[in-house]
Amino acid sequence: MGSGTGKAGREKTTEIMIAGGGGDFERTLADAVIHEGMMATIAHGPRAHALIRRRAFDLVILDAVVGAEGAFHLCRLIRAGSTVPVIAVVADGREDVVLAAFESGADDCVSRPFGIREMLARIRSVLRRASYSRASHSLPKPFRFNGWRLDPWQRTLSRPDGTVVDVTAAEFDLLVAFCRNPGRILSREELLASTHAGLAGPIERSIDVHISRLRQKIEDNPRSPTLIKTVRMGGYIFAAIVE
Structure with missing residues (x-):
């Protein structure tokens, strides 16, 4: 697991969980997220799920390139108990894979390969939507x-x-x-x-x-x-x- 902070002085720093099977991609993405002034935590499998249950992450990025079935299962577990936004990263843009990501509860889906700038733009977009949603639904409805x-x-x-x-x-x-x-x-x-x-x-x-x-x-x-x-x-x- 790796974590870090970027720009200091913020009252509430955005915290992002990067969950997947391991690899250079996750470390590269974490470094980019930290450079943007956010916090990044890398974890895999059951440990990722345990951390998500305990901590209030602002966004989860699921690496489904290796072991897509396990990643989508984790997404369903997350969605059963949380409304935290989820971005799924898949190996290709096949319709069945993308649909599986959304059906498991992902809010967005991006196919590799992609540029870091595109990924950061998607992260900001999903975080904005989540912020608007919280503002309009500050109290959960019965x-x-x-x-x-x-x-x-x-x-x-x-x-x-x-x-x-x-x-x-x-x-x-x-x-x-x-x-x-x-x-x-x-x-x-x-x-x-x-x-x-x-x-x-x-x-x-x-x-x-x-x-x-x-x-x-x-x-x-x-x-x-x-x-x-x-x-x-x-x-x-x-x-x-x-x-």
Whole structure:
């Protein structure tokens, strides 16, 4: 892992994570980012994901040139629990590869080879869009489904009659992940990535226990759930219409 800072004196320096399989490209890009007055951190695989969960990066650059499938999987894990902007770097401009990058949750996709100036321009463009989005959505809007109201800002869950339901931090995080991804199958690993409560024990057992408890609170019939459905060999899917 490498990191550094450029121009001093800024109150908040932009922090960028460069995640990939290793190589000269990542170091070259990190040097260019640092030269522009930003901070760059290089990490690979699980370590990259762990750092992204712990630290508030402003942008993630995924090097999908080597091991595209693993990079896109990491992107899905990131997107399950974060709205941090992601730029995917792919080996070529084939439509199927570019589509796979966007479908995994990338905000932009650039094909190698490319010039450093082009990459820096894309970084600035994505950061601007993210800044505009934060300015217009400074407070996260509540989710509504089947009469229920989930407020990410207040971290409250209310029944259709307005009464507040007690939920644990993990249960709340899981429900937010479902509301952000309605109709999409979420693996247990993706759901684990969305929680900030530090679930203990094996992934399958931890997630299944929390899902079971969550069903007890929001399903009319927890034994025959209609909102959080189990997908065999896949994970779970949130079947409600989310507004």
